[in-house]
Amino acid sequence: MQRYFAINKDNDKLILKESDIHHIKKVMRMKIGDKIEVIYNKINYLCEIDNLDSFNIKILEIQDEDNEMDLDVTIAIGLVKEQKMDLILQKLTELGVKRIIPLKMERSIVKLDDNKYKKKLERWNSICKEASEQSHRNIIPEITNQMTISELLKLDYNDKYVCSTIEEDNLLVNYIEKISKCDRIIFVIGPEGGISSNEEEKLISSGYIPVSFGNRILRVETAAIFIASILNICSKR
Numbered sequence: 001m002q003r004y005f006a007i008n009k010d011n012d013k014l015i016l017k018e019s020d021i022h023h024i025k026k027v028m029r030m031k032i033g034d035k036i037e038v039i040y041n042k043i044n045y046l047c048e049i050d051n052l053d054s055f056n057i058k059i060l061e062i063q064d065e066d067n068e069m070d071l072d073v074t075i076a077i078g079l080v081k082e083q084k085m086d087l088i089l090q091k092l093t094e095l096g097v098k099r100i101i102p103l104k105m106e107r108s109i110v111k112l113d114d115n116k117y118k119k120k121l122e123r124w125n126s127i128c129k130e131a132s133e134q135s136h137r138n139i140i141p142e143i144t145n146q147m148t149i150s151e152l153l154k155l156d157y158n159d160k161y162v163c164s165t166i167e168e169d170n171l172l173v174n175y176i177e178k179i180s181k182c183d184r185i186i187f188v189i190g191p192e193g194g195i196s197s198n199e200e201e202k203l204i205s206s207g208y209i210p211v212s213f214g215n216r217i218l219r220v221e222t223a224a225i226f227i228a229s230i231l232n233i234c235s236k237r
Helices: 018-027 082-094 114-134 197-205 220-235
Strands: 003-005 008-010 013-015 035-040 043-051 056-063 072-078 099-103 159-163 184-189 209-211
Touching: 003 018, 003 114, 013 056, 035 056, 072 220, 082 099, 082 114, 082 220, 159 197, 184 220, 197 209
Parallel strands: 003 035, 072 099, 072 184, 159 184, 159 209
Antiparallel strands: 008 013, 035 043, 043 056
């Protein structure tokens, strides 16, 4: 069943974005009486299309369903090229990550000023929304403003990890059993060129644990997907 996120709720009326209404009418070619799921404020409403001309949907019932991970996961990732970033955002959303922090890092090829970032953010939010609908999530992940390492260090998390290219023997799998449900967890992943030694030292000195995937060096997008997949397993323990 198609799922959409409402932008507002007026008494018993759920309000969808115009782009979603267009998708329902022109792409999906739905008819009066067809049912959809609509999420508002993390609540899943089963709805029926009541009118297509003025577009109205009526709520049939509230569905007791929550597909979110028990872990509050943030991935902070160095800015990368557009196609890679699009893939990372889509897959992290599908895998249940709650927050994504784009980082301005020393070895990032991509540099965005505030105006360019604002335009990118609109696109990225759209990607996460569509991925949340496709994967039947109850929330859309938050994409924060871009941050520096110094700004990142001010954030408070229970468990903090940095994907290291130096500490090859400090394997991520050794820490999986220590992760508890309901923990707030953050992983820092470098851009295409990796995290600089200076950045890694700053993170470690601020309590981040350096972890490795072993002898193999993974691409940025592979590392992000791998971490989110492992945390999904932790969430289901």
